[in-house]
Amino acid sequence: MKHRLSLVLAALATVAVTAVAASAGTAHGGRTYEFRGELLSASSSSVQLQVQGGNHDALKALIGQSQDQSFAVGSSTEVLIYAHGRPVRGSVGDLHQGDDVVVRIRAPRGTSLATLETTAAGTIADHTTPAKHTTGPLFLYVGTVTGPQPDGHVALHVTSGNWRALQSMLGQPLDQTFDTDDGTIYLMWQGKAPTVIDPSLLKAGDRITVRVHASASSTLAQVEATPAAHVGDHEPGNPERES
Numbered sequence: 001m002k003h004r005l006s007l008v009l010a011a012l013a014t015v016a017v018t019a020v021a022a023s024a025g026t027a028h029g030g031r032t033y034e035f036r037g038e039l040l041s042a043s044s045s046s047v048q049l050q051v052q053g054g055n056h057d058a059l060k061a062l063i064g065q066s067q068d069q070s071f072a073v074g075s076s077t078e079v080l081i082y083a084h085g086r087p088v089r090g091s092v093g094d095l096h097q098g099d100d101v102v103v104r105i106r107a108p109r110g111t112s113l114a115t116l117e118t119t120a121a122g123t124i125a126d127h128t129t130p131a132k133h134t135t136g137p138l139f140l141y142v143g144t145v146t147g148p149q150p151d152g153h154v155a156l157h158v159t160s161g162n163w164r165a166l167q168s169m170l171g172q173p174l175d176q177t178f179d180t181d182d183g184t185i186y187l188m189w190q191g192k193a194p195t196v197i198d199p200s201l202l203k204a205g206d207r208i209t210v211r212v213h214a215s216a217s218s219t220l221a222q223v224e225a226t227p228a229a230h231v232g233d234h235e236p237g238n239p240e241r242e243s
């Protein structure tokens with residue numbers, strides 16, 4: 001009887017240890033959600049930014065939501081100020097409106113945006129130089145979606161654009177295809193407020209804008225091979241006037 005009781009207690013102890021280990025794994029596991037954009041404001045408890053890109057998990061969480069979002073700052077949040085490519089520890093007071101900021105949050109796969117916003121950021125990185133998607137002059141193309149979008153690309157019938165885009169189009173067919181990646185943000189305007197959408201919502205005939213930052217001397221082929229910063233559906237006004 002005593003032997004049987006010992007076996008039961010040993011089994012219960014094993015279960016308890018396994019549960020603790022699983023709990024610890026959950027606490028330290030999860031995925032990194034990376035939101036990149038322009039800082040709108042910062043305080044000791046939160047940062048607000050206009051999201052202009054991010055990794056796949058972050059942009060997926062943003063689908064159907066506003067481009068302007070606020071994220072929690074906690075006692076464990078580390079602020080990094082980059083200068084000449086090197087990070088230096090700073091504080092929220094070192095963050096300034098208009099800075100190019102990356103907010104990284106650790107959470108389980110599939111976490112909702114509302115939960116992400118109330119989860120203290122792991123790091124907030126302030127880059128004095130733009131991120132890769134915003135490096136170089138702007139090439140802005142305006143046109144209509146030509147059909148189903150191939151994975152990792154956006155197909156466009158070009159009708160307008162800013163000066164650099166139009167110059168790159170000289171002597172080229174109007175139908176062009178531009179590269180995208182997990183950091184490309186897709187926005188749809190309903191009135192003046194854009195919301196984040198899934199690329200699959202682009203429909204043939206939609207008027208869209210494609211923004212690519214590339215070297216000023218880039219050929220059209222080189223611009224097309226550079227992942228777009230963002231794609232805008234039904235963007236109001238005359239965006240092609242942007243320089």
